Amino acid sequence: MNQTGILTTAACLAAALFTASAQAADPAAGKTQYEATCAACHGANGISVAPVYPNLGGQKEEYLVAQLKAFRDGSRKNDIMQPQAQGLNNTQIANLAAYLEAAAKLR
Amino acid sequence: MNQTGILTTAACLAAALFTASAQAADPAAGKTQYEATCAACHGANGISVAPVYPNLGGQKEEYLVAQLKAFRDGSRKNDIMQPQAQGLNNTQIANLAAYLEAAAKLR
Numbered sequence: 001m002n003q004t005g006i007l008t009t010a011a012c013l014a015a016a017l018f019t020a021s022a023q024a025a026d027p028a029a030g031k032t033q034y035e036a037t038c039a040a041c042h043g044a045n046g047i048s049v050a051p052v053y054p055n056l057g058g059q060k061e062e063y064l065v066a067q068l069k070a071f072r073d074g075s076r077k078n079d080i081m082q083p084q085a086q087g088l089n090n091t092q093i094a095n096l097a098a099y100l101e102a103a104a105k106l107r
Numbered sequence: 108m109n110q111t112g113i114l115t116t117a118a119c120l121a122a123a124l125f126t127a128s129a130q131a132a133d134p135a136a137g138k139t140q141y142e143a144t145c146a147a148c149h150g151a152n153g154i155s156v157a158p159v160y161p162n163l164g165g166q167k168e169e170y171l172v173a174q175l176k177a178f179r180d181g182s183r184k185n186d187i188m189q190p191q192a193q194g195l196n197n198t199q200i201a202n203l204a205a206y207l208e209a210a211a212k213l214r
Contacts, residue, residue, distance in 0.1 A: 062158035
C-alpha cells in the first residue's frame with residue numbers, strides 16, 4: 001500500500017469510528033438532562049402533568065430529534081421550546097430522544 | 108319580565124346550550140374519522156408504525172387540538188399534515204383528540 005492508500009484507509013477508519021460514536025446516543029445522559037431541564041413541564045418519565053404539554057415518554061426517537069431540531073432552528077415555533085432547544089447540541093438532542101423513547105410504553 | 112328581559116334570557120340559554128354541545132366531543136366519531144384518515148401513518152390506536160411519525164395514542168387531548176389547529180392555520184408547518192388538517196372543522200378536531208387521548212395509555 002502506498003502512502004496515499006494508507007492515508008485513505010486511515011481517513012475511512014476515522015470516519016467510520018466518528019460515525020459510530022456520533023450515532024450511539026447515551027440514554028443515561030439524556031435522562032439526567034431531561035430531569036434537569038424538561039421534566040418540570042413534561043413530567044416524570046415523559047408523562048406530562050398538564051394538558052397543554054405533550055407526553056414525550058414512549059414517543060418515537062426519530063420524531064423527537066426532528067422536533068427538537070425544528071424548535072432549535074425556528075421552523076417549529078414555540079416561545080417556551082425555542083430557547084430550550086437552542087441550548088442543545090446534536091448529541092444532547094440524540095441523548096434526550098433515546099432516553100424518552102424508552103422512558104414509557106404505550107399500550 | 109319585559110320583552111327585552113325575556114329575549115336576553117332566551118339568548119343566554121341558547122348560548123349555554125350551544126357551549127355545552129360544542130364542548131361534548133364524540134370519541135366514537137373521532138375513532139371512525141381517525142381510522143379513515145390518520146391510521147395509515149399514525150397506526151392503530153395511535154401507535155405509529157414509522158419512526159418519523161409521532162405516536163398519538165394517549166397524547167393529551169388539549170395538546171392534540173392545539174396542534175391540529177396549528178397545522179390547519181399554517182402556524183405549524185408540515186406538508187403532509189397541513190392539507191389533512193385543513194379538511195377538519197373544530198368538531199372533527201375535538202372528536203379526534205378525545206378519541207386519541209383514550210386510545211392508548213402510557214405506562
